[in-house]
Amino acid sequence: MTFYEQELRKLFADGTVVSSPKFVGRTCLGTLGKDLRVRVQFVTSGYADHYDAISVTVLNRTDGVVDKLHLRLKDVLGVKQVPGNPNFRSGVAPHIWEDGKKAEWYAFHPSAADYSAMRQAVNEYLEVFRDRVAERRQDGPKLVYICAPLRGNAEKNIAFAKEKAREVFAEGDVPVCPHLMFPPIADPENPAQDQAAREMGLRLVESCQQVNVYGPVWTDGMWAEIRHAERLGIPVLTDQKELGKPLRRRIKQGKER
Numbered sequence: 001m002t003f004y005e006q007e008l009r010k011l012f013a014d015g016t017v018v019s020s021p022k023f024v025g026r027t028c029l030g031t032l033g034k035d036l037r038v039r040v041q042f043v044t045s046g047y048a049d050h051y052d053a054i055s056v057t058v059l060n061r062t063d064g065v066v067d068k069l070h071l072r073l074k075d076v077l078g079v080k081q082v083p084g085n086p087n088f089r090s091g092v093a094p095h096i097w098e099d100g101k102k103a104e105w106y107a108f109h110p111s112a113a114d115y116s117a118m119r120q121a122v123n124e125y126l127e128v129f130r131d132r133v134a135e136r137r138q139d140g141p142k143l144v145y146i147c148a149p150l151r152g153n154a155e156k157n158i159a160f161a162k163e164k165a166r167e168v169f170a171e172g173d174v175p176v177c178p179h180l181m182f183p184p185i186a187d188p189e190n191p192a193q194d195q196a197a198r199e200m201g202l203r204l205v206e207s208c209q210q211v212n213v214y215g216p217v218w219t220d221g222m223w224a225e226i227r228h229a230e231r232l233g234i235p236v237l238t239d240q241k242e243l244g245k246p247l248r249r250r251i252k253q254g255k256e257r
Helices: 003-012 073-077 112-126 154-170 191-207 220-231 245-252
Strands: 019-024 027-031 036-044 050-060 064-072 096-099 102-105 143-147 174-176 210-213 236-238
Touching: 003 019, 003 027, 003 036, 003 096, 003 102, 003 112, 019 191, 050 073, 050 112, 064 073, 064 112, 073 112, 143 154, 143 191, 143 220, 154 174, 191 220, 210 220, 220 236
Parallel strands: 143 174, 143 210, 210 236
Antiparallel strands: 019 027, 027 036, 036 050, 050 064, 050 096, 096 102
């Protein structure tokens, strides 16, 4: 794995900004909708071996480039301070420095907040092109996605999700419960199968008209499903009450448990 792939995975591997991400060399490739694809990579702004921008390209599957944007890291993250280093009293413009075969962040290392800011900047641009979930008239039962923990005590968590699915069914809606679909066929200890199941779960979210969140502890996978639903405008409820503003702020800031 190259340094660039490592950093791109930190930004996009969860599939919430770039759907079905694939990492090839220095590039992240993924989908936006039926015919749209996206390519993301770190690029230079004119200085050799000085990768100070993120290039985001939207492509039509058959017609080629639709639009392209360079996001300068300095514009997204600002000037970064380097405490204790007298060579950078005024801070440093964030960039990846390539010296021969070695690449690394120059003088500073991004924090979780920095990675979140980069993800958000790319996501806001891609929102213009992303397919939306079509508005549907609901004359019958809703499709309700059951968002609940799985890992840890899997047997207990599956029983918990099954009970919540039963409650949704009793209320007259259609429960969509990944806990009852994937564990029999996807081994969570197999990274490839586990990642495929996560991505398929996000596709299921897209088909639902509501996401119900259960459990006192919300896992990284649950947060990915919540954020995906929020971006698509799908109502997200917890304890049968719509998420309030404080929780929405936590989602935007990328806080995970």
